[in-house]
Amino acid sequence: MKFVELYDAYFDDIYRYVYVKTSNKWETEDLVSEVFRKAFEKFSLLEGHQNDKAWLFTIARNTVIDYYRKNKSVLLGDNFEQYLSPLPFEDPFDGKTEKECLQRSLKHLSDGDLEITELRYFADLKFKEMAVILKKEEGSLRVKSNRITKKLGVLVRKCLGGL
Secondary structure (H helix, E strand, C coil): CCHHHHHHHHHHHHHHHHHHHHCCHHHHHHHHHHHHHHHHHCHHHHHHCCCHHHHHHHHHHHHHHHHHHHHCCCCCCCCHHHHHCCCCCCCCCCCCCHHHHHHHHHCCCCHHHHHHHHHHHHCCCCHHHHHHHHCCCHHHHHHHHHHHHHHHHHHHHHHHCCC
């Protein structure tokens, strides 16, 4: 695969993933450019790699982590993952539509659960690809994703007043 083909195939997925992480169009564009610059520089290493999408998403994830490390005035220790979520916490469920309720419910997930949800549903990655990126077992990600989906269902129903 040529780099241009890689770029064309995954640009939209990478852009969507980074945008979910930053919630800022300008920052997203800068970070996506950085992701593909890094990928271009290391493209020769991809030849032996089995999954180019997972490789590219690993670069994207690490680029976002680096961005938050460099650009936050807060000193980040071992818990830097907590700063990767651009969604602020809002307590009361008062949304009227399913979309609003889903957005509010996502704010109640832990950072790890949110990361799994973003990779699975917003970036549309397979469990095999997620396992490579997150360095976790594919089976445990399947179970975790199922539990997160059930939890979101409960939270959305609560938000809609359906309990």
